[in-house]
Amino acid sequence: MLGDPGAQADVIDFSPERGELRLYAGLSYACYASSATSPSTNATFAFSLVGTPFRVSPSRNRLTVVGCSALGLVVGTASGGGGDDDDLYATGCFTYCAELNAAGADGAPCAGAGCCQVPISPDIPYLGAAFRTGNWTNTAWRFNPCFYAMVAEDGWYSFRRRDLVGVLAYYNETVDAGRGVPVVIDWAVRDGWCPATAEERARRKYACVSGNSDCVNSSNGMGKL
Template sequence: MSLPGCPDKCGDVSIPYPFGVGDRCAAVGLNPYFNITCDDAARPPVPKLGDPGMQAEVIDITLERGEVRMNGFISYVCYTSNTSSTNATGQFVVGGTQLRVSPSRNQLTVIGCSTLGLTGGAYSGPGGRSEPDDDVYYATGCYTYCGSLNSTGADGAPCAGTGCCQVPITADLASVGARFPSNWVSSSWRFNPCFYAMIAEVGWYSFRRSHLVGVLGIVNDSNIMRRVPVVLDWAVRDGWCPATAEEKARRKYACVSGNSHCVNSSNGMGYTCSCLQGYEGNPYLEDGCQESKSNKNKFKFSSTALTS
């Protein structure tokens, strides 16, 4: 449900308020990153979020879970000898916005033989609104090993360290990316010249031996290159749920529907809004939470039973 008079979709993706297409339709007073750019040059049109030149495609937005799914990046390094390599590193930078990479919905995936993949990020600043503090940094990673392509797991096998590995990430990161250690050279470059690392949604990646074959062999898998989903948590980041009416007024309380309530964020300071039990809709709009059909039918059934 969008702001009245505003488009509720960009292409095939619904854009619920507080997000919106353009400043007039988005709650930019809560955060300018709620402003969605609709790329009409694409067919169908594609919603994008972020600063100009660094925008990522939005896959979907949910009010109930306070999540936005976006296309991510694959980091890779390819070797043609023990010393010669090319690489590309992708990173989500969400410092100063309402967004945090979800620790429960994403993980680091590393693909390759005899390689170490890392993820690192900066924790958010005080109150979750400032730029990240470079002195407060987080890093983790995992190592994969396989003596040959035939010794890897079968297609669809779990990423348990043979051909690929996976590890969770932590909460409240204002920036996060996937990379490889500098000056790292793998002994398997002759049969597996390229290694890959990515932050992606849990359960999304499925291992294939073909991903290890040739230079940028993973490019041949159109499902990988077309979409690497990353789930971000969004919230109103100006503090926890207001405790008093005065605090609500002072902070421009976002839960404006009379049938809504406030929920503290589990990923950095902030809160989201939710409709009360038995109601559904958009809690960020006046009268946005309406009694659900199932609740109305339940009431009608109870009334009928009482009068029988």
């Protein structure tokens, strides 16, 4: 398990060689009962890795949005606090299909017809998946009542038209009946960089002190492996 009591995630596996671990997370949804009503929402994908050696991997995960007429977002902060505009991070993608048969075929790439995917930024210790709602109108609610947004391991999700159908059918299948969505987390010693020269290595104390070890700078925020 990883995380504070009450907000723990199941660890799937970990790799010291790659400096990463995989764990199960939730996914966020927005469901509509008509084109005009405000949706019922649940933001169950949220990560706070502030103060830990972990970051959500930008190279091994993607924001995935499933739905028609859906604008999904991943939002976060560099510090994990409420933050100001300088601290805020957000990106997202839009997916549209006028009818169920206009969505991509099962197994099709998530390129905007039923689902879409975008990369996430590195070195973000706090992030969550959400939707643009407010005055947003779901024109597809009769055949696609619920949208889903998740940060998931790249290549894990394979689109199926049936994921668009039914109230929370995909959510119940993925989270309630299973263990959730796999997410890849990077690990590093977060207190600085590797020594640049042999002289620095001799003068400074750092984590890799054995002659049988090597120091490699983290590619996801400050730190060393």
